[in-house]
Amino acid sequence: MKLKDILGVYPILEIIGCLEKDITGIEHNSKKIKKDNLFIAQKGFNHDGHKFIDDAIKMGASAIVVEDNIEPIEGITIVRVANALDSLAYFSGKFYNLPWKEMEFIGITGTNGKTSTSYILRDIFINNKNKVGLMGTIGAIIGDTHIPLLNTTPDSLEIERNLEKMREGKVDYSIMEVSSHALDLKRVRYMDFNIGIFTNLSSEHLDYHKTMKNYFKSKLKLFSKTNKFNIINIDDPYGEMITHKKSNIPFITYGIERPAHIRASNIEYFLHKTTFTLNIFEKKEDVELNLPGKFNLYNALAAISCSIIYGVDLGVIKSSLKNIKPIKGRFEFIKNSENLNIIIDFAHTPNGLEEVLKTLRSFTTGKLIVVFGAGGNRDKEKRPLMGEIVGKFSDLAIITTDNPRFEDPLHIIDDIAKGMKKGKFNYLEIPDRIDAIEYAIKVCEKEDVILIAGKGHEEFIEINGEKLPFNERKIISDIIKEL
Numbered sequence: 001m002k003l004k005d006i007l008g009v010y011p012i013l014e015i016i017g018c019l020e021k022d023i024t025g026i027e028h029n030s031k032k033i034k035k036d037n038l039f040i041a042q043k044g045f046n047h048d049g050h051k052f053i054d055d056a057i058k059m060g061a062s063a064i065v066v067e068d069n070i071e072p073i074e075g076i077t078i079v080r081v082a083n084a085l086d087s088l089a090y091f092s093g094k095f096y097n098l099p100w101k102e103m104e105f106i107g108i109t110g111t112n113g114k115t116s117t118s119y120i121l122r123d124i125f126i127n128n129k130n131k132v133g134l135m136g137t138i139g140a141i142i143g144d145t146h147i148p149l150l151n152t153t154p155d156s157l158e159i160e161r162n163l164e165k166m167r168e169g170k171v172d173y174s175i176m177e178v179s180s181h182a183l184d185l186k187r188v189r190y191m192d193f194n195i196g197i198f199t200n201l202s203s204e205h206l207d208y209h210k211t212m213k214n215y216f217k218s219k220l221k222l223f224s225k226t227n228k229f230n231i232i233n234i235d236d237p238y239g240e241m242i243t244h245k246k247s248n249i250p251f252i253t254y255g256i257e258r259p260a261h262i263r264a265s266n267i268e269y270f271l272h273k274t275t276f277t278l279n280i281f282e283k284k285e286d287v288e289l290n291l292p293g294k295f296n297l298y299n300a301l302a303a304i305s306c307s308i309i310y311g312v313d314l315g316v317i318k319s320s321l322k323n324i325k326p327i328k329g330r331f332e333f334i335k336n337s338e339n340l341n342i343i344i345d346f347a348h349t350p351n352g353l354e355e356v357l358k359t360l361r362s363f364t365t366g367k368l369i370v371v372f373g374a375g376g377n378r379d380k381e382k383r384p385l386m387g388e389i390v391g392k393f394s395d396l397a398i399i400t401t402d403n404p405r406f407e408d409p410l411h412i413i414d415d416i417a418k419g420m421k422k423g424k425f426n427y428l429e430i431p432d433r434i435d436a437i438e439y440a441i442k443v444c445e446k447e448d449v450i451l452i453a454g455k456g457h458e459e460f461i462e463i464n465g466e467k468l469p470f471n472e473r474k475i476i477s478d479i480i481k482e483l
């Protein structure tokens with residue numbers, strides 16, 4: 001594509017060199033540059049992309065986008081913009097020709113439940129014989145191909161690139177988790193969605209957003225980028241606030257406690273499933289959901305609302321929900337030779353833990369044992385709150401390491417324990433996560449339940465910038481073999 005076509009009508013501050021040249025691709029990482037690529041030098045949290053301009057040229061870049069004034073470079077076109085991160089989003093859209101326009105594009109935001117909702121919805125669409133693409137925490141899925149992603153919502157370039165693959169694969173629906181970071185860091189700045197879904201909002205990521213008000217404001221951006229419907233959890237106080245905002249498109253609400261367009265009543269919770277009456281406006285239907293817990297019922301209601309909007313037959317929706325398989329690392333029962341009740345779950349926020357523990361508490365006849373930690377270099381405010389909640393609902397809490405990143409694991413454990421100490425709970429600190437899991441298994445009796453929370457689908461532990469292999473399923477099986 002010609003450089004001038006990539007620039008489109010984007011506001012450019014200065015151009016040095018030729019705009020007629022053919023560009024073979026866009027990159028913001030110098031290491032990935034190929035011949036005749038456009039390199040976008042952006043200022044990140046750790047590096048300034050301008051420092052890699054020489055590297056990018058050596059790798060073959062023929063044009064560069066910069067924020068800073070730089071000296072002319074022979075044979076290289078220099079395009080200066082006010083904000084390179086913003087321009088990356090626009091230029092990527094132009095280069096890939098806005099693939100999201102050729103599919104139904106559904107964005108899901110909220111603190112908890114995005115991944116779960118996206119998998120439930122994907123399952124319904126697949127059963128409806130639709131082609132589906134998905135991007136989120138567990139990676140991208142395009143047809144049968146899984147592509148690992150570094151972020152829940154990748155940067156704008158990677159999103160457009162994956163959407164382009166989805167267009168090639170002729171997907172009908174593309175479902176994407178849209179994190180608050182993504183909304184704030186312009187990863188979806190020049191994309192429009194057909195549907196926006198809001199699951200809930202609770203304390204998380206305050207290291208980045210500083211206040212709940214800012215966090216909510218970031219989430220809100222999704223709902224002014226949608227053109228068909230916004231689907232809102234009306235039981236969530238922030239969800240309710242969204243429905244009071246001005247909007248050019250209708251809100252469809254879902255809930256359990258409050259009047260909603262799509263609502264669950266007559267609910268019965270079981271350890272492995274949930275049954276309820278689905279009220280769709282005036283219509284009623286008995287439904288079985290093969291997932292446990294009120295939180296999953298909310299996720300299912302969000303997915304049901306979206307599929308109803310798209311006219312999916314209620315029979316297809318019901319059979320999908322009845323047969324849905326557990327989502328990796330979300331309330332996942334781990335089969336084992338000792339028949340111990342061991343669950344791996346991705347709860348890593350106070351609210352996520354509370355929801356999962358409330359569900360488990362109501363089914364546990366023995367002791368509820370929880371192994372958990374908190375991520376390093378992330379929200380610190382949530383740590384004592386997580387401690388307090390686990391203390392409140394468990395019989396034995398074992399505080400251990402999650403992904404310490406660049407922090408001292410013992411400091412993180414201390415922060416969590418502050419919440420525990422407040423209530424004088426029964427807890428242990430076992431910093432080594434394998435030792436912590438082993439301890440839980442050794443004291444576990446037949447009626448007990450072990451919840452190993454925080455890492456869910458993750459198969460690594462991140463320490464000092466390195467992701468070391470860490471497979472909790474294998475760790476559990478090895479420990480049980482040794483018993």
Ligand SMILES: CC(=O)N[C@H]1[C@@H](OP(=O)(O)OP(=O)(O)OC[C@H]2O[C@@H](n3ccc(=O)[nH]c3=O)[C@H](O)[C@@H]2O)O[C@H](CO)[C@@H](O)[C@@H]1O[C@H](C)C(=O)N[C@@H](C)C(=O)N[C@H](CCC(=O)O)C(=O)O
Pocket residue numbers: 028029030031041042043044045046047048049052137150151152153154155179180181182185
């Ligand atoms: C804070 C944050 O969001 N950082 C994101 C950001 O990285 P960064 O700003 O540190 O980048 P940097 O290392 O400073 O590099 C700056 C520029 O130099 C370039 N570079 C760098 C090195 C080099 O040799 N050559 C080169 O050209 C880089 O490609 C980049 O363009 O840009 C990267 C590329 O897009 C992201 O992967 C990275 O996410 C990091 C890994 C991250 O942990 N983000 C978290 C906070 C996040 O975004 N989380 C949300 C929410 C999760 C949820 O709760 O659901 C998510 O969506 O994942």
Ligand SMILES: Nc1ncnc2c1ncn2[C@@H]1O[C@H](COP(=O)(O)OP(=O)(O)OP(=O)(O)O)[C@@H](O)[C@H]1O
Pocket residue numbers: 110111112113114115116117137152177199200295296298299329330331345346347348351352353355356456
């Ligand atoms: N609707 C919900 N409300 C509260 N907690 C939930 C909900 N759905 C799931 N959870 C809990 O939160 C954990 C993470 O769920 P899920 O992966 O679906 O959320 P997410 O929003 O995608 O998280 P992330 O921000 O990390 O991408 C689950 O393992 C479960 O413990």
Ligand SMILES: N[C@H](CCC[C@H](N)C(=O)O)C(=O)O
Pocket residue numbers: 137152348374375376378402403454455458
């Ligand atoms: N999407 C979440 C994942 C947290 C997973 C947990 N294992 C941790 O490291 O804190 C985040 O980026 O905050």
Ligand SMILES: [Mg+2]
Pocket residue numbers: 114115116136137138152177
């Ligand atoms: Mg997710």
